[in-house]
Amino acid sequence: MTNPPGGDHAAPHTLITENQQFPPESSAETVLSEEEESWARAAQDEAARKEAADSIIQAFGGVRGMIDMTLPGLVFIVTYNLTHQVSTAAWGAIALSAVFVVIRLLRRETIQHAFSGVFGVAIGAWISMKTGKAENFYLPGLLWNVGYAVGLAVSALVRWPLIGLTLGPVTGEMFTWRTQNPGRLAAYTKATWAWVVIMGIKPVILFPLYFTGNVNLLGWLKVALGIPPMLLAMYVTWRILLTAPPPIKAEQPEES
Template sequence: MHLLRRVGAHVLETALPVIGFTVAYATTRQIAPSLAAALAAAAAVALFRVRQAQKPWAALAGFGVSAAAAALVTASGNAADFFLPLLVMRGTLAVATPILLLLRLPPFGLAYGVLTRQGLAWRRCAIQLRAFTIVNLLWFLIDATLTANQIRLYLDDQAVAMGAVKVLIEAPTYLLSAVVLWRLYRRLAARPCRRPTCPFHAHPAALPAHGLSL
């Protein structure tokens, strides 16, 4: 399943620098070797992405997050700050998602429009809009719960626990959630839309639930 493989690869690639940092810090309790391990893993991931013919900016963005985290830890001397950039991004998304859902612009739908180059055409399909909204709401609840737990650990200065939770709990949870929510999306989007302005109305078989490759 192509889409789920991409999600799985993204989760794994994001986890590798965290694994490097967490294992090194849990073993040595030293910041310098821990950051070196994290940056080495991030550089390896960036190189792998470039070799897989992905856009260079995407590879550099991932490395940039790890580099920013390393800079924060170096400046503060607090190992837990390694996780701060991701926490800020996740917190921002947690605030923005409910607003976008209320505006009938679920982030999953926006991402779909960008990936398929169809823009906001999916909004004219009541079935698609409903499917993206329900799935995005469930994902938001899962991610908000995990993020809240990470914030609690960050405030308690539990750097090793943050890394362990991210790798051992968050990564499997995200992967399982992606599989379950993808199946839910396909079921919700499988029904034809009766709205006259629906761009998929004349050709129900062209609904994205059938058009996205697995």
Template sequence: MSHPANDPGARPEPEDDGVGRPAAGKAAPTAADLATQYAAKSGVRRNDAGQIDVLSSIGGVQGLAESIAPGLVFTILFTITTDLQVSLVAALAVSAVFTVIRLVSRTPVTQALAGLVGVAFCAFVALRTGNAEDFFLPGFFINGGYIIAMTASVVFRWPFAGLLFGFLRNEGIEWRRDAARVRAYSIATWIIVSVLALRLVVQVPLYLMENVAALGSTRVAMGLPLYALGMWLAWIVSRPRG
């Protein structure tokens, strides 16, 4: 899909009216437009066989490393040294290195930069409380927020999986006219919610027990790789029949 800025046949954008608002005549984005924009920015991709490309969807090997390495380094160093500050600095350094690599190689830095900000915030929380396990605390709230949002999407008949996969399958939001497709995408969304809920079920007790080694290990194992598996299962379950 070509970007309007690079498409010689694209319709020019209306000019600004001088007060920061689009000139009259520009239609407000429709639900289909918003769904398409969301899906396009999600990073989820299909391979040549028409199946979801799991590795590409999580940013490839580099994206996987960016997701796993900071938490893994923090867990290993703290387990060995029990020095919170050293462990936090090391985690931040690893995340910063990935961002620099992307800058030098001139590849998109959004994922790495978001990871760096996330690690910095986790480090800030742990440093303020003085508890190593609090490095993982913000992740619980983010995870819970996704669970609430995805559950709401099913309740309001806009299941998250449909918004994401409908774009990849060229269904747009037409699938909402078919009760069977809505049901399939709702089930697919529940699969993803189950993965997120499983993280909390396993990791919250470890957090309460202040078991940093086990918490960090399960965070790595149940992080992006498990989420990617959930996305793949959701894709399979929601595939069109016939």
């Protein structure tokens, strides 16, 4: 049989050339698989970030929780304008807060935020009836706003941001953001400072009105500044957490 041109050494040379031009299919499949895994991981991280960000409204009671804590103040100022009786207005606010709690109990929903509303309204009502001054109905809420803003600031300074403490149990990460996820700790700290600024606006505006004794303006502004600042703080937090690293789920103890 006649050898191809170039003799016996031509065949190996041709084989090497073919191997160089046509890499094994398994190599291409491996590269493709790695790319797919990378895309899958990226998609999972993005979904985890979005889920964690969306948990903000749930953690703070949602719009329903904000309404539960805002409407009693509206009832107070409306009733006071109609009757000019502090006690009547106070009892009207208490009654509405109690109705909210009953409705949540009947629906087997959490009463945390509704009960907080009842507690705050009851204290304000007691102080206003005891002193006979309608503006004192809003005093506990104003003091709470100041204390909350200070607490947020202190928590951020000591690197235990309150927004992280609030959202950790909701997202399932608990405190892993504090020890294993520095990017998320930074995000929670940034969000907490945003809350300090936004929630600190309310007492800055309302406390001067409280000392003037202008009950009408104080009451209406207190209602107007109830939900919008909360929604703004939630939105800012949501935007911050969308770009933060995904949460690291806390390990659950195995049941024996």
